[in-house]
Amino acid sequence: MSAAEAEPRNKRALERQARKEQAGLLSLSLPAFILVGSLVLVPIAWLFWLSIYGNDGFTLQNYTRMLHPSYRLTLITTFELAFLVTGICILLGYPLAYIGAQLGPRMASLLMLCVLFPFWTSLLVRTYAWLVLLQRRGVINTWLMEWGVIDAPLKLVHNFTGTAIGMVHIMLPFLVLPLYANMKAIDTGLMKAASNLGASPTRAFWQIYVPLTYSGLGAGVILVFVLSLGFYVTPALLGGGRVMMWAMQIERSMAVYADWGAASALGVVLLVMTLSILWAFAKLTGASAATGAK
Amino acid sequence: MLRGPATETQVTHLQRLWLYILCGLVVLFLVGPTLMVVPMSFSNSRYLEFPPQEWSFRWYRAYFSSLEWRRATAVSFQAASLTMVVATVVGTLAAYGLHVARAKAGRYISILLTLPMIIPVILLAVGIFLSFAPVGLNSTIMGLVLAHSVLAIPLVLITVTAGMRNFDINQEMVARSMGASRPWAFLTITLPQIRNSALSAALLAFIVSLDEVVIALLIAGGDKATLTRRMFLALRDEIDPTIAAISTLLIGFSILMLLVSQLLQRKRD
Numbered sequence: 001m002s003a004a005e006a007e008p009r010n011k012r013a014l015e016r017q018a019r020k021e022q023a024g025l026l027s028l029s030l031p032a033f034i035l036v037g038s039l040v041l042v043p044i045a046w047l048f049w050l051s052i053y054g055n056d057g058f059t060l061q062n063y064t065r066m067l068h069p070s071y072r073l074t075l076i077t078t079f080e081l082a083f084l085v086t087g088i089c090i091l092l093g094y095p096l097a098y099i100g101a102q103l104g105p106r107m108a109s110l111l112m113l114c115v116l117f118p119f120w121t122s123l124l125v126r127t128y129a130w131l132v133l134l135q136r137r138g139v140i141n142t143w144l145m146e147w148g149v150i151d152a153p154l155k156l157v158h159n160f161t162g163t164a165i166g167m168v169h170i171m172l173p174f175l176v177l178p179l180y181a182n183m184k185a186i187d188t189g190l191m192k193a194a195s196n197l198g199a200s201p202t203r204a205f206w207q208i209y210v211p212l213t214y215s216g217l218g219a220g221v222i223l224v225f226v227l228s229l230g231f232y233v234t235p236a237l238l239g240g241g242r243v244m245m246w247a248m249q250i251e252r253s254m255a256v257y258a259d260w261g262a263a264s265a266l267g268v269v270l271l272v273m274t275l276s277i278l279w280a281f282a283k284l285t286g287a288s289a290a291t292g293a294k
Numbered sequence: 295m296l297r298g299p300a301t302e303t304q305v306t307h308l309q310r311l312w313l314y315i316l317c318g319l320v321v322l323f324l325v326g327p328t329l330m331v332v333p334m335s336f337s338n339s340r341y342l343e344f345p346p347q348e349w350s351f352r353w354y355r356a357y358f359s360s361l362e363w364r365r366a367t368a369v370s371f372q373a374a375s376l377t378m379v380v381a382t383v384v385g386t387l388a389a390y391g392l393h394v395a396r397a398k399a400g401r402y403i404s405i406l407l408t409l410p411m412i413i414p415v416i417l418l419a420v421g422i423f424l425s426f427a428p429v430g431l432n433s434t435i436m437g438l439v440l441a442h443s444v445l446a447i448p449l450v451l452i453t454v455t456a457g458m459r460n461f462d463i464n465q466e467m468v469a470r471s472m473g474a475s476r477p478w479a480f481l482t483i484t485l486p487q488i489r490n491s492a493l494s495a496a497l498l499a500f501i502v503s504l505d506e507v508v509i510a511l512l513i514a515g516g517d518k519a520t521l522t523r524r525m526f527l528a529l530r531d532e533i534d535p536t537i538a539a540i541s542t543l544l545i546g547f548s549i550l551m552l553l554v555s556q557l558l559q560r561k562r563d
Contacts, residue, residue, distance in 0.1 A: 121548045
């Protein structure tokens with residue numbers, strides 16, 4: 001057998017071996033895949049099925065029920081809070097990330113520790129802190145009354161205000177972290193160049209700097225918005241049952257009324273809203289919010 | 295430090311003093327409320343004051359003498375430790391396999407594995423409750439560990455993959471060309487070099503499980519209630535000052551975890 005004849009055979013054998021190796025490597029993700037598949041993908045498919053298949057066969061009843069005013073109110077509250085929280089997070093988070101990106105390394109890492117600290121602290125602990133601070137006889141009301149700012153305690157918690165304050169506190173790091181990473185990578189020479197060419201500081205900031213931060217800001221905004229839409233814990237505690245979010249409606253349908261049809265239909269709607277917002281964002285920017293955030 | 299212009303466009307520090315003040319307030323907003331709980335937890339009164347008029351360990355005694363709180367803490371730490379092991383091993387294996395294989399299918403698999411991060415937790419909780427019911431996994435430690443691992447796997451995958459990017463996989467090839475098997479090469483060459491990423495990932499997995507509320511609320515009943523589940527239920531009914539003591543202990547624990555993770559990150563750079 002000559003060398004020329006052996007070559008294609010060797011090549012095929014090598015390719016076969018490479019494919020086998022690749023399959024072997026991919027199979028290392030099998031345990032993770034089985035876990036996520038059996039606890040995320042299958043149950044969600046099942047929920048979808050439950051939402052359209054009742055005792056008397058196929059039905060859209062679970063979805064048509066959502067046209068009822070009480071559901072509409074929940075949906076409006078959910079979006080109102082998500083928009084409000086996202087807006088406040090931008091107003092508070094943008095300056096913080098901006099200053100952070102310009103500080104010296106030591107001050108910057110101190111500032112980032114302050115942003116990471118809430119991130120690592122239990123969600124419940126932080127929500128509890130706001131409950132204690134904002135309640136009728138809480139710290140804020142006591143102080144305001146001692147200073148003579150108000151005569152009677154303000155109603156700060158178990159309502160929309162308290163929910164919004166608590167949610168901003170939870171969501172702010174999600175906006176600041178990707179934005180900070182983005183701003184850190186900006187070449188500041190560009191600002192100098194703009195200045196040399198005669199742009200005023202304000203103009204250089206709005207026309208050069210801000211557009212360069214769109215990707216980080218976008219990732220943060222979409223993360224905050226999507227997380228707010230599906231948020232349960234903080235609104236449930238700080239809203240005191242009066243502020244109804246979509247996620248709470250799901251929990252209530254299931255735990256209180258044991259109505260799987262309603263719970264699953266609400267869940268499907270939440271999932272569709274979340275995924276379509278993420279999909280639209282990915283289409284617009286060519287990036288994924290999940291990878292941009294970490 | 296305050297001499298000279300603050301930015302490249304010659305804006306001075308004084309001109310943007312308002313910006314510094316605003317940032318100071320935001321930092322206070324971020325850190326202040328949580329830290330205020332610490333002194334308040336040493337108050338002797340039923341209505342927590344700041345600063346406390348009378349200091350005492352009353353609420354710490356209440357916590358440590360309560361069998362229910364102690365049991366819930368034990369369940370939480372047990373579940374978190376096991377979740378850490380499961381998620382880190384399973385997630386690191388997946389991150390390694392997907393990174394080294396460089397296959398197109400690998401991209402789709404990693405997107406799939408990060409799905410639990412995108413899907414609202416309430417939906418995961420309802421789905422997991424639904425699938426645990428027929429196999430009797432609700433209200434068990436094993437059920438909690440599996441559910442929390444699913445939440446932690448995306449974070450492990452992302453953290454370890456980031457670590458793998460800084461590692462030259464050719465080193466492993468060299469080891470293998472000299473006769474090492476793939477598992478051996480991974481254990482002796484690759485793993486030590488991505489160790490800090492794997493440890494960061496383990497820390498994250500632990501914290502995710504320890505802090506998780508919504509899934510535990512639905513699936514962890516009876517004597518398998520986690521700390522966060524009990525805290526949530528207690529907070530929904532009334533503001534129990536015992537929670538201030540528990541919160542302070544948890545804050546201390548979080549600070550410790552944060553410092554360790556920062557240390558690991560610094561070593562990684």
